[in-house]
Amino acid sequence: MQSVVLIGAGNVAHHLAKAFSACPHITLVATMARDKKALVDFEAFGPIASLGRPITADIVVIAVSDNAIATVSGQLQGTNSIIVHTSGSTPMKVLSQHKNHGVLYPLQSFTKGRELTYDEIPICVESNSTDTLYKIKQLAGYISSKVVEIDSKKRFKLHMAAVIGNNFTNHMVYLAEQFLQEEKLPLHLLVPLMKETVEKWEDTSPYDAQTGPARRWDTDTIKNHLAHIKDSKLRKIYTLLSQSVQETYREKDNG
Amino acid sequence: MQSVVLIGAGNVAHHLAKAFSACPHITLVATMARDKKALVDFEAFGPIASLGRPITADIVVIAVSDNAIATVSGQLQGTNSIIVHTSGSTPMKVLSQHKNHGVLYPLQSFTKGRELTYDEIPICVESNSTDTLYKIKQLAGYISSKVVEIDSKKRFKLHMAAVIGNNFTNHMVYLAEQFLQEEKLPLHLLVPLMKETVEKWEDTSPYDAQTGPARRWDTDTIKNHLAHIKDSKLRKIYTLLSQSVQETYREKDNG
Numbered sequence: 001m002q003s004v005v006l007i008g009a010g011n012v013a014h015h016l017a018k019a020f021s022a023c024p025h026i027t028l029v030a031t032m033a034r035d036k037k038a039l040v041d042f043e044a045f046g047p048i049a050s051l052g053r054p055i056t057a058d059i060v061v062i063a064v065s066d067n068a069i070a071t072v073s074g075q076l077q078g079t080n081s082i083i084v085h086t087s088g089s090t091p092m093k094v095l096s097q098h099k100n101h102g103v104l105y106p107l108q109s110f111t112k113g114r115e116l117t118y119d120e121i122p123i124c125v126e127s128n129s130t131d132t133l134y135k136i137k138q139l140a141g142y143i144s145s146k147v148v149e150i151d152s153k154k155r156f157k158l159h160m161a162a163v164i165g166n167n168f169t170n171h172m173v174y175l176a177e178q179f180l181q182e183e184k185l186p187l188h189l190l191v192p193l194m195k196e197t198v199e200k201w202e203d204t205s206p207y208d209a210q211t212g213p214a215r216r217w218d219t220d221t222i223k224n225h226l227a228h229i230k231d232s233k234l235r236k237i238y239t240l241l242s243q244s245v246q247e248t249y250r251e252k253d254n255g
Numbered sequence: 256m257q258s259v260v261l262i263g264a265g266n267v268a269h270h271l272a273k274a275f276s277a278c279p280h281i282t283l284v285a286t287m288a289r290d291k292k293a294l295v296d297f298e299a300f301g302p303i304a305s306l307g308r309p310i311t312a313d314i315v316v317i318a319v320s321d322n323a324i325a326t327v328s329g330q331l332q333g334t335n336s337i338i339v340h341t342s343g344s345t346p347m348k349v350l351s352q353h354k355n356h357g358v359l360y361p362l363q364s365f366t367k368g369r370e371l372t373y374d375e376i377p378i379c380v381e382s383n384s385t386d387t388l389y390k391i392k393q394l395a396g397y398i399s400s401k402v403v404e405i406d407s408k409k410r411f412k413l414h415m416a417a418v419i420g421n422n423f424t425n426h427m428v429y430l431a432e433q434f435l436q437e438e439k440l441p442l443h444l445l446v447p448l449m450k451e452t453v454e455k456w457e458d459t460s461p462y463d464a465q466t467g468p469a470r471r472w473d474t475d476t477i478k479n480h481l482a483h484i485k486d487s488k489l490r491k492i493y494t495l496l497s498q499s500v501q502e503t504y505r506e507k508d509n510g
Contacts, residue, residue: 089476141345157438160434168493173420174461194420231501
């Protein structure tokens with residue numbers, strides 16, 4: 001059993017509040033934000049409060065935007081709780097003024113209003129002491145079966161890989177959708193293709209899963225595509241990525 | 256009931272031979288290639304033969320690389336069958352020397368040795384006549400429940416969208432994996448994140464699904480990431496895609 005105070009009013013905080021409040025091993029003492037009014041959507045998950053109220057909980061989870069973590073941390077001086085943040089790219093040491101501190105980083109892309117199976121989301125944990133790490137692991141283990149111990153350096157790389165492999169891929173699909181819309185074709189035509197690709201990542205590797213004109217060194221099709229892309233930024237993206245694929249495989253093949 | 260001759264020895268031909276031979280409504284008369292020896296893996300699906308043998312079948316399916324379609328088509332002069340190709344980016348008119356011709360384009364990324372649920376793969380069809388279109392639709396309908404009538408112009412755009420939205424995203428994940436490997440982190444840590452993103456494409460849209468530093472205009476994290484990317488091509492890709500995301504949303508938010 002652990003008691004938790006959660007700080008934040010964004011998507012990550014919202015999903016965590018929901019997961020914490022649904023767990024029988026966690027007491028969500030309060031969710032806090034600078035302005036309590038931002039927490040209207042959080043009332044279903046337990047008490048809400050303005051930041052600045054005294055805090056009594058085993059763990060305080062700071063789930064605010066990266067550039068606000070240090071400020072919030074400063075406002076928690078005198079708190080004896082374990083203080084953790086939830087950021088992928090912020091080093092743990094930003095919390096070093098607190099005796100017991102660490103990180104609880106859920107590796108997921110949070111969108112408001114979407115249901116998530118929290119149990120399958122990897123949670124990366126880190127701490128400045130063994131005892132504290134044990135407690136952070138315990139809290140993470142209450143809501144996920146995939147708890148991974150990862151230090152700040154590795155977490156930074158993991159977050160960067162998620163930006164490249166997930167945020168940017170999402171944007172590529174947005175760009176692809178623009179072409180489809182010109183022809184009134186629905187995106188769902190592409191979804192079976194993409195699902196198969198994600199399954200390949202599980203079973204084989206992105207290296208082996210690569211297909212397409214650049215992979216085949218089919219320069220006629222590449223030129224033909226480029227001739228039909230009006231937007232200069234997308235032409236640059238198309239060219240760069242085709243070159244990158246070609247250089248990855250180098251040898252010509254007709255596969 | 257339809258009789259089919261299939262021409263080709265690559266991944267698309269292999270998957271089609273498998274699907275055709277498994278279907279009770281299709282007689283796969285033969286699979287052909289320039290050199291019969293390339294068809295060793297096809298023997299389980301029915302007779303194999305060298306191209307040049309006389310052909311008697313309702314439909315001849317040319318499943319060869321884009322730049323070989325015209326040559327193969329030329330070798331089929333005098334054949335009365337319906338002639339179709341399976342290419343996303345080749346116009347139908349490359350087959351116009353044949354009285355009855357068309358396209359049967361399965362929208363999937365084929366990798367040898369992987370099982371596919373053909374029924375869920377969209378098949379895009381086109382023809383020069385109503386009667387022939389009916390027969391091509393029938394053949395496509397035997398192996399998939401998602402048959403879509405799409406002309407050459409739309410098919411070209413669809414193929415280009417698949418290259419951008421699927422081939423390039425796969426390569427982005429390959430690039431992301433390189434970072435993970437530096438830290439001995441497994442790619443499967445990212446897979447739940449990506450699965451959730453694909454599900455978002457089905458339920459909402461890539462526009463609404465976008466998250467990450469560029470979406471948040473978190474320029475500190477972007478700079479920090481760029482400082483840690485050694486490869487100059489990847490730095491360019493990261494910069495371009497971040498700019499493209501930022502321009503897509505324009506207005507700053509802290510979401």
